[in-house]
Amino acid sequence: MCKAVVYVTLRESVLDPQGHAVQGSLHTLGFDEVKEVRIGKYMEVVLDTRDRKLAEERVRQMCEKLLANTVIEDYRFEIVEG
Amino acid sequence: MRVAVIVFPGSNADVDMFNAVEDIMGVSVDYVWHSTTDLSAYDVILLPGGFSYGDYLRTGAIARFSPVMEQVVKAAEAGKLVMGVCNGFQILLEAGLLPGAMLRNDSLKFRCKLVKLRVASNATPFTRDYAAGEVIEIPIAHGEGNYFCDEATLARLKANGQIVFRYEGENPNGSVDDIAGIVNEAGNVLGMMPHPERAVHEWMSSDDGKRIFTSILTTWRERNSATTHA
Numbered sequence: 001m002c003k004a005v006v007y008v009t010l011r012e013s014v015l016d017p018q019g020h021a022v023q024g025s026l027h028t029l030g031f032d033e034v035k036e037v038r039i040g041k042y043m044e045v046v047l048d049t050r051d052r053k054l055a056e057e058r059v060r061q062m063c064e065k066l067l068a069n070t071v072i073e074d075y076r077f078e079i080v081e082g
Numbered sequence: 083m084r085v086a087v088i089v090f091p092g093s094n095a096d097v098d099m100f101n102a103v104e105d106i107m108g109v110s111v112d113y114v115w116h117s118t119t120d121l122s123a124y125d126v127i128l129l130p131g132g133f134s135y136g137d138y139l140r141t142g143a144i145a146r147f148s149p150v151m152e153q154v155v156k157a158a159e160a161g162k163l164v165m166g167v168c169n170g171f172q173i174l175l176e177a178g179l180l181p182g183a184m185l186r187n188d189s190l191k192f193r194c195k196l197v198k199l200r201v202a203s204n205a206t207p208f209t210r211d212y213a214a215g216e217v218i219e220i221p222i223a224h225g226e227g228n229y230f231c232d233e234a235t236l237a238r239l240k241a242n243g244q245i246v247f248r249y250e251g252e253n254p255n256g257s258v259d260d261i262a263g264i265v266n267e268a269g270n271v272l273g274m275m276p277h278p279e280r281a282v283h284e285w286m287s288s289d290d291g292k293r294i295f296t297s298i299l300t301t302w303r304e305r306n307s308a309t310t311h312a
Contacts, residue, residue, distance in 0.1 A: 010185075014230060017188050017256070041139075066147070069140055069176065071183035072230055 009040035095131035129170025171273035182231035188256030
């Protein structure tokens with residue numbers, strides 16, 4: 001078994017309304033040093049394979065096809081077990 | 083003429099869409115479940131609003147891989163008229179039938195109100211019964227209608243006359259260039275956030291959405307008579 005941890009975030013060029021709202025709230029709480037908040041998604045995908053190379057290729061395809069929308073999002077992932 | 087209203091798990095404007103087709107177009111219309119793998123009997127395909135698959139992952143992201151979507155792509159490629167409203171628009175974007183993507187409203191609010199739209203193009207099969215530049219009122223109801231595309235795509239949309247509706251006055255969601263609706267390059271696929279099916283009788287506060295349905299009907303009649311005489 002392999003586990004992939006996948007991070008999906010809005011591209012730098014895309015405004016993040018949620019992150020902006022959280023940033024405002026952190027400022028209200030006195031965390032004045034907060035310069036920016038970007039909100040993304042964290043996913044764990046467990047794969048029934050021991051072949052890390054294959055797992056990497058498959059997860060990349062999953063990201064391109066479904067897990068991320070590359071018009072607005074970037075993704076990165078690591079294979080952490082197996 | 084037969085119209086399909088595609089129903090996904092979580093669609094909720096399907097009944098409004100069905101009723102609008104019946105009331106305004108007076109043609110045969112069916113609810114078509116998302117697992118259907120044959121749309122050949124239908125001339126016009128409508129994707130209604132709602133929260134397909136609970137908006138999980140991204141709006142429209144999972145619905146886009148429903149079995150019926152392969153057929154919707156085929157229908158679009160064959161030149162049939164395809165219209166997606168609200169969640170239907172989001173699904174068309176995820177499916178790549180229209181360019182761009184949807185972000186959360188910049189206000190972070192779910193906006194549900196009657197809004198003013200300017201008809202940016204009446205040179206489409208869906209808007210021929212409007213006057214170019216006309217301002218109409220159609221309701222919106224969405225939390226993620228903040229249309230986004232990169233500058234190159236926006237330039238293409240403008241150059242090809244693909245921007246069909248723009249918000250007039252206040253932009254309720256922060257969309258690029260005040261975009262409320264676009265068509266594909268061929269002009270036979272329309273996606274729009276406002277709900278024309280909810281503005282087809284005066285008692286609905288506006289009947290400005292009616293002419294989308296009459297435009298579709300006129301286009302189909304024209305095409306059909308051309309085929310018959312060919």
